[in-house]
Amino acid sequence: xxxxxxxxxxxxxxxxxxxxxxxxxxxxxxxxxxxxxxxLALELLLMPLTGIGWRRFxxxxxxxxxxxxxxxxxxLLYGQASGAVLFSWAVVHVTEGSVLLAxxxxxxxxxxxxxxxxxxxxxxxxxxxxxxxQVLRLPQRFVIGALAGLRMLALLHDDWRAITLARRARGLxxxxxxxxxxxxxxxxxxxxxxxxxxxxTAMEARGFGGDTPRTWARPSRFGRAEVALIGVGALxxxxxVTAAVVTGSWRFIGG
Amino acid sequence: MAGAEVSGTDAGAGVGAAxxxxxxxxxxxxxxxxxxxxxxxxxxxxRRAPAVSGLDLRVARGERVLLLGPSGxxxxxxxxxxxxxxxxxxxxxxxxxxxxxxxxxxxxxxxxGLVLQDPDAQMIMARVGDDTAFGPENLAVPREEIWRRVDAxxxxxxxxxxxxxxxxxxxxxxxxxxxxxxxxxxxxxxxxxxxxxANLDPEGAVEVRNAVAAVLTDTGATAVxxxxxxxxxxxxxxxVVVIDPGGGLIADTTPEQAAGELGGMLAARGVWVxxxxxxxxxxxxxxxxxxxxxxxxVADAPLLVARDLAVARRRGAPVQTGIELDLRAGEVLxxxxxxxxxxSTLALTLAGLLPPESGELSAxxxxxxxxxxxxxxxxxxxxxxxxxxxxxxxxxxxxASTVRDELAIGPRELRRPRDEIEARVDELLERLxxxxxxxxxxxxxxxxxxxxxxxxxxxxxxxxxxxxxxxTFGQDATGWAELVALLDEVRAExxxxxxxxxxxxxxxxxxxxxxxxxxxPDTAGGDTRLPAAGSAGAPxxxxxxxxx
Numbered sequence: 001x002x003x004x005x006x007x008x009x010x011x012x013x014x015x016x017x018x019x020x021x022x023x024x025x026x027x028x029x030x031x032x033x034x035x036x037x038x039x040l041a042l043e044l045l046l047m048p049l050t051g052i053g054w055r056r057f058x059x060x061x062x063x064x065x066x067x068x069x070x071x072x073x074x075x076l077l078y079g080q081a082s083g084a085v086l087f088s089w090a091v092v093h094v095t096e097g098s099v100l101l102a103x104x105x106x107x108x109x110x111x112x113x114x115x116x117x118x119x120x121x122x123x124x125x126x127x128x129x130x131x132x133x134q135v136l137r138l139p140q141r142f143v144i145g146a147l148a149g150l151r152m153l154a155l156l157h158d159d160w161r162a163i164t165l166a167r168r169a170r171g172l173x174x175x176x177x178x179x180x181x182x183x184x185x186x187x188x189x190x191x192x193x194x195x196x197x198x199x200x201t202a203m204e205a206r207g208f209g210g211d212t213p214r215t216w217a218r219p220s221r222f223g224r225a226e227v228a229l230i231g232v233g234a235l236x237x238x239x240x241v242t243a244a245v246v247t248g249s250w251r252f253i254g255g
Numbered sequence: 256m257a258g259a260e261v262s263g264t265d266a267g268a269g270v271g272a273a274x275x276x277x278x279x280x281x282x283x284x285x286x287x288x289x290x291x292x293x294x295x296x297x298x299x300x301x302r303r304a305p306a307v308s309g310l311d312l313r314v315a316r317g318e319r320v321l322l323l324g325p326s327g328x329x330x331x332x333x334x335x336x337x338x339x340x341x342x343x344x345x346x347x348x349x350x351x352x353x354x355x356x357x358x359x360x361x362x363x364x365x366x367x368g369l370v371l372q373d374p375d376a377q378m379i380m381a382r383v384g385d386d387t388a389f390g391p392e393n394l395a396v397p398r399e400e401i402w403r404r405v406d407a408x409x410x411x412x413x414x415x416x417x418x419x420x421x422x423x424x425x426x427x428x429x430x431x432x433x434x435x436x437x438x439x440x441x442x443x444x445x446x447x448x449x450x451x452x453a454n455l456d457p458e459g460a461v462e463v464r465n466a467v468a469a470v471l472t473d474t475g476a477t478a479v480x481x482x483x484x485x486x487x488x489x490x491x492x493x494x495v496v497v498i499d500p501g502g503g504l505i506a507d508t509t510p511e512q513a514a515g516e517l518g519g520m521l522a523a524r525g526v527w528v529x530x531x532x533x534x535x536x537x538x539x540x541x542x543x544x545x546x547x548x549x550x551x552x553v554a555d556a557p558l559l560v561a562r563d564l565a566v567a568r569r570r571g572a573p574v575q576t577g578i579e580l581d582l583r584a585g586e587v588l589x590x591x592x593x594x595x596x597x598x599s600t601l602a603l604t605l606a607g608l609l610p611p612e613s614g615e616l617s618a619x620x621x622x623x624x625x626x627x628x629x630x631x632x633x634x635x636x637x638x639x640x641x642x643x644x645x646x647x648x649x650x651x652x653x654x655a656s657t658v659r660d661e662l663a664i665g666p667r668e669l670r671r672p673r674d675e676i677e678a679r680v681d682e683l684l685e686r687l688x689x690x691x692x693x694x695x696x697x698x699x700x701x702x703x704x705x706x707x708x709x710x711x712x713x714x715x716x717x718x719x720x721x722x723x724x725x726x727t728f729g730q731d732a733t734g735w736a737e738l739v740a741l742l743d744e745v746r747a748e749x750x751x752x753x754x755x756x757x758x759x760x761x762x763x764x765x766x767x768x769x770x771x772x773x774x775x776p777d778t779a780g781g782d783t784r785l786p787a788a789g790s791a792g793a794p795x796x797x798x799x800x801x802x803x
Contacts, residue, residue, distance in 0.1 A: 126381055148379055154423075155375075159651075165608045166652040169644040170712065171668035173635030187654060194650060194698060198376040204340045205369040206379065206437060207393035217388035217401045 005051025007225050014131035015226035016119040019233035023115065026237035027108055032251045033100065035244035036107035042236045043115050052118055060121040064113045072106035111240075115233075125150050127220070134220040141209065148203060152195055156188065159195075163187045289445050289477045290314035290337060294351035296502070297332055297341065302695070306332040308350065308502040314445075319471060319478045319491055321510070324498035325525040326703030326731040330481045333498070334449045336360055337479065338369035356444055365394045367445040368438030372453045372702065372729075374430035377437075383409075383425075384418025386433060390441035401440075408440040409433075411473065412466040427594065428459030432466045439470060446470075446478040453483065453702070453729050456594045457757050460487060467491065483729060485527045489514070497526055525733030557581040558622040558720055558751050559605060559630070560615070566597055566604045567612035574600050575772055578614070582720065584621070587742070587752045587765040592772035598755040599647055599724050601772070605753055606644035606722040607631050622719050639665050643713030647724040647755075649705040653697040658689055658708060661697050665716040683711040686741060688734070702729035707738065714745065721745060723754045727761050739764045 027036055047057065058065075075098060082097025129147040132138045163184055167173045172180070203209065244250040296308035307329035314320055324330050335341045336353055339361045355363040368390070371377055380386040387405040396404065409416070412432040416425075425433060431451050438446065448467065452460035464487050471478060471491060482488045495513040497505040505524060506517055513521060518528045565576040575597030582588055582605075590598050603609045604616065607630030617628040618641070626637045633641065646652045655661040662683050666676040684690040687707040692700060697708055706728060713721055726742070727735055742765060746752055756762065762769060 126385060151381055162646070162651040165603065166646065166654065168608055168635045169606065169638065169652065170654055171636050171639040171665050171716070172654065190698070191650070195376070198373065199379070201335070201340050202371060202377045203379055205338050206390035207365040207441060208389070210364050210393065212395055214392045215395050215398060215401065217385065217392055217398060219398070
């Protein structure tokens with residue numbers, strides 16, 4: 001199992017991205033509990049193969065477990081009414097239909113988001129850029145530019161602190177409220193543009209931005225492991241959709 | 256693009272083989288000069304005066320040119336042009352011709368490698384190996400060859416790092432050496448260094464200089480170097496070229512002549528020349544004798560007192576502890592010490608911008624004047640007349656769109672009368688030699704001008720204490736002298752000055768007493784406070800020169 005986990009960990013980020021595509025396609029058009037439930041069950045069975053420990057699993061998926069129930073509760077209370085009314089108060093109508101709908105959407109969000117988050121947690125942006133540029137052949141300037149820009153995001157926080165100190169030092173720190181906030185945001189924008197300009201110069205000075213195609217120092221491999229991972233994603237989607245159709249619960253959205 | 260292609264056969268020879276690239280390249284293009292500027296000039300879009308004009312300069316293969324000139328004379332503009340990163344028609348207007356090995360500079364991508372001043376702005380990739388590989392990738396060098404070049408370039412600058420090491424963890428000196436390696440891996444015909452050590456402490460500067468020296472010796476590369484730390488770089492130069500801010504050149508000569516018979520003339524024009532630093536100062540301005548302030552510092556009660564003070568940028572992570580100091584009106588305190596010792600954090604704390612981590616920091620009645628004893632609790636407006644702060648990176652404190660407005664921000668917040676504000680701003684513009692740039696954006700100024708402007712913003716409201724973080728970074732000789740004269744003047748008027756600095760001449764010129772911080776508590780361990788005895792190896796020596 002650890003051998004499989006090691007293989008999964010080394011899978012190209014592009015394959016990780018593509019593996020969730022069949023699931024999204026399979027589950028996004030139907031709104032029934034069976035397809036999503038089957039997919040989720042299969043995913044939870046497969047989860048240990050990725051080598052992700054339970055502790056790390058909970059940590060990276062925490063946000064999913066918070067958002068999914070919130071969405072479900074909203075649908076439960078305000079969703080399209082159908083069947084027997086179980087509870088009613090003002091605009092709130094809890095019906096048999098909305099209960100089913102809420103469960104279905106909860107399962108659906110979990111079934112789509114959990115594997116995506118787990119597969120994508122810890123993907124190195126550099127590896128992803130390598131993959132996007134070499135495997136998917138996205139425009140090189142765009143991919144490398146975005147990668148370099150991404151690193152600058154981390155500096156925004158430092159810049160914000162620096163501007164806060166500067167405004168205090170310059171006598172503007174007492175101004176509070178939306179106006180001051182807008183001005184401080186503007187200051188942040190100026191600094192970010194400035195940084196971007198400097199970075200662009202540094203990149204250009206190293207030959208970036210020419211018309212000639214560039215080479216890649218590290219190959220981004222796309223082999224059997226990558227195909228297999230996408231295959232697993234497709235298989236889970238196929239089984240889930242089949243189960244829904246066979247049990248007769250398949251329901252096109254809006255249908 | 257023949258020049259960018261280097262066969263893989265010379266991999267073992269390191270960077271050298273390419274820095275003096277196949278003579279075939281030169282023969283093929285028929286270029287005998289690596290740099291050939293003919294009446295070249297450049298005017299930045301939106302500026303009336305050209306940054307460089309009427310420049311004639313030819314640099315032969317293997318020459319190492321130290322490019323000097325007063326602040327704002329267009330040194331950085333010339334280097335950017337040589338590197339082909341000055342931009343196109345919308346960025347400015349070019350005159351004349353600028354050729355790199357016979358090819359127009361803007362078309363000669365990858366032929367000239369540029370190392371810039373700011374270490375952080377040059378880290379392009381997250382990993383050390385990728386960063387060095389970035390240039391060769393862009394030049395479409397084959398994969399196996401890239402990694403040979405990465406290895407050779409990092410060895411050439413003396414970096415032995417794991418290729419997966421993250422670039423943001425490196426020290427300033429390491430970052431600059433990595434930037435140099437990134438340039439060397441492109442095997443440029445021309446190496447361009449734009450103040451590569453300006454943002455580094457003395458140890459980091461020596462580290463980078465030695466790496467450059469090793470590369471130049473090994474490879475015989477052609478180089479153009481802009482630096483204000485001339486003492487450090489002079490030994491590497493084979494030629495000294497001095498740009499005239501008014502157009503053309505002031506001098507084009509040997510280092511011996513530039514330091515010798517031409518030295519006096521160059522110093523008078525505001526150019527740093529080895530050994531003439533002090534002479535330049537006293538020739539251009541008259542600094543009051545150190546320690547002759549009209550106020551007797553010792554007699555007054557301290558403005559600011561620190562006892563067992565610990566400072567931190569983030570709560571719970573002190574970078575320096577056990578700091579003791581008294582600051583009196585009319586005196587200058589220099590805070591020195593290695594990178595990471597918490598000098599800037601202490602400066603921000605003394606300036607009332609950060610709360611102390613622990614210990615005591617209190618303002619005397621003379622300074623507090625009814626605002627309470629704790630500077631970090633003062634209102635922002637109350638700080639203006641009490642403590643002025645100049646940050647290490649001037650860009651971090653610019654808040655206005657013109658130089659004039661930048662200087663007026665503080666006085667306006669104090670609700671001073673309009674004509675008084677105008678008079679104060681005009682006075683500062685003159686003193687800081689920024690009057691011709693009053694309408695320009697602060698971000699568009701040269702490095703030395705930005706720093707002078709940031710000092711001006713702090714002085715505009717006449718604070719009782721002035722806290723400066725590296726005030727003399729990037730100054731030419733004239734700017735340095737004027738800054739020293741200005742600081743001496745405000746000190747004589749009774750302002751107390753705290754300066755974080757590596758500049759020993761500044762400390763000497765202002766007669767400052769020195770508070771030397773040791774490496775932070777992480778590295779030194781335990782209590783870093785020691786008595787004021789001048790024990791050289793002590794973790795912290797509180798050298799108090801002014802008092803016995």
